[in-house]
Amino acid sequence: MVKYCNYGSLIKLPETKAGKLPRILGVNSKSYSILVNESLLIMDFLTTSGHKPQFEEDGKKLIVNAPAKINIFLLITPRRPDGFHGVETLMTKISWYDQIIIEKTNKNDIELICAGDCWAPDDDTNLVYRAAELLREQGKLRHGVKLTLVKNIPAGTGLGSASSDCASTFLGINRMFELGMSDSEMQDYCSQLGSDIAFFIGEPSSICGGRGEIIIRNIDISGFKTLLAIPDVKVSTKEAYKNFVFDKTRYETLRKRIIPEISEKFLDLRPSMCANMLENVCFMIEPQLKHLKECIEQKTGFEMMVTGSGSAMFSLPGKKAVFDNEIITNVFEHCKCKGVIVNNNKW
Ligand SMILES: C[C@@](CO)(OP(=O)(O)O)[C@H](O)COP(=O)(O)OP(=O)(O)OC[C@H]1O[C@@H](n2ccc(N)nc2=O)[C@H](O)[C@@H]1O
Numbered sequence: 001m002v003k004y005c006n007y008g009s010l011i012k013l014p015e016t017k018a019g020k021l022p023r024i025l026g027v028n029s030k031s032y033s034i035l036v037n038e039s040l041l042i043m044d045f046l047t048t049s050g051h052k053p054q055f056e057e058d059g060k061k062l063i064v065n066a067p068a069k070i071n072i073f074l075l076i077t078p079r080r081p082d083g084f085h086g087v088e089t090l091m092t093k094i095s096w097y098d099q100i101i102i103e104k105t106n107k108n109d110i111e112l113i114c115a116g117d118c119w120a121p122d123d124d125t126n127l128v129y130r131a132a133e134l135l136r137e138q139g140k141l142r143h144g145v146k147l148t149l150v151k152n153i154p155a156g157t158g159l160g161s162a163s164s165d166c167a168s169t170f171l172g173i174n175r176m177f178e179l180g181m182s183d184s185e186m187q188d189y190c191s192q193l194g195s196d197i198a199f200f201i202g203e204p205s206s207i208c209g210g211r212g213e214i215i216i217r218n219i220d221i222s223g224f225k226t227l228l229a230i231p232d233v234k235v236s237t238k239e240a241y242k243n244f245v246f247d248k249t250r251y252e253t254l255r256k257r258i259i260p261e262i263s264e265k266f267l268d269l270r271p272s273m274c275a276n277m278l279e280n281v282c283f284m285i286e287p288q289l290k291h292l293k294e295c296i297e298q299k300t301g302f303e304m305m306v307t308g309s310g311s312a313m314f315s316l317p318g319k320k321a322v323f324d325n326e327i328i329t330n331v332f333e334h335c336k337c338k339g340v341i342v343n344n345n346k347w
């Protein structure tokens with residue numbers, strides 16, 4: 001069976017034992033094949049992902065598009081008494097989406113189906129399930145609901161897809177069941193389930209503080225295009241924070257450079273606004289990512305930076321730069337990594 005999708009083509013290999021084969025199985029000039037569970041995924045080295053609306057209706061189904069994010073800057077402060085680190089971050093949503101399809105059912109429970117090219121847990125640890133469960137516990141959701149998660153964005157890449165899926169589930173259930181919850185009510189629920197979930201309820205770009213759950217202010221960012229590198233490696237957020245060592249001098253230097261740059265409400269993003277205090281930890285956990293960054297930078301001339309706790313990286317080459325798809329495809333083929341070109345998300 002071959003399935004075509006924007007992330008690649010999926011060929012089911014029912015006889016194959018997943019653990020016995022290498023991760024990258026073959027490479028040609030436009031694509032490469034890797035083994036995911038028991039399926040062979042044929043990936044184009046470079047794809048583009050365009051803008052989608054937040055909600056789409058399909059008969060009785062509501063489709064919610066859940067955008068990924070990048071952290072333009074991510075400053076981390078020392079561990080707090082509650083075990084979390086403080087953060088100061090500018091997050092912006094991008095035009096690459098998972099989807100949550102919501103349907104009413106007559107059964108008095110929550111059903112979760114995981115579909116799409118990428119893995120997500122298909123049990124009650126999935127943040128899509130947990131959002132619906134929390135609304136049931138709170139007495140807000142009184143119907144049965146079927147939730148189908150179409151997972152296009154790989155987890156553990158710092159693109160926030162699990163968090164976005166969760167926020168989108170609150171938004172979708174609120175809309176479909178006419179619960180009348182305000183954004184701030186939903187953001188309170190989001191904060192109970194994770195640190196950077198509340199951001200996805202709100203505006204396209206925000207500076208967030210606290211452990212990530214406090215939206216300090218929204219910022220209008222002018223349209224941008226960014227090149228994402230999506231390595232075939234995951235980095236756990238928990239592991240990244242566990243290994244983080246606070247460097248006061250570095251924090252103060254970065255803060256002095258970045259904060260004056262973002263004093264205005266309307267911003268043209270520039271590479272000088274980018275910094276990520278988790279990048280070194282990410283490279284310590286997965287050293288091949290540092291080599292990958294160097295490889296892409298050397299071949300494209302674009303500076304790449306890790307988003308969140310990694311493993312994905314992005315480049316902001318500036319307004320006038322043009323991405324030459326053929327050159328980038330060659331670079332990603334050489335560096336054995338997937339690239340996605342995306343825009344800013346408009347909502
Ligand atoms: C690093 C960031 C940057 O935007 O994004 P991702 O890389 O995950 O996308 C976020 O801070 C991630 O937020 P989120 O993914 O919601 O993390 P959570 O589920 O709340 O936390 C997972 C674990 O990371 C640690 N953690 C998380 C946030 C924080 N401010 N300090 C921490 O020490 C805690 O050990 C926690 O148990």
Ligand SMILES: Nc1ncnc2c1ncn2[C@@H]1O[C@H](COP(=O)(O)OP(=O)(O)O)[C@@H](O)[C@H]1O
Nearest residue numbers: 120126127155156157158159160161162165237
């Ligand atoms: N809807 C979901 N999609 C993917 N992963 C999920 C989802 N819900 C819960 N998870 C869990 O969250 C982990 C990914 O979280 P995290 O590392 O913070 O992601 P990211 O770095 O991509 O933002 C997964 O390994 C998985 O255990």
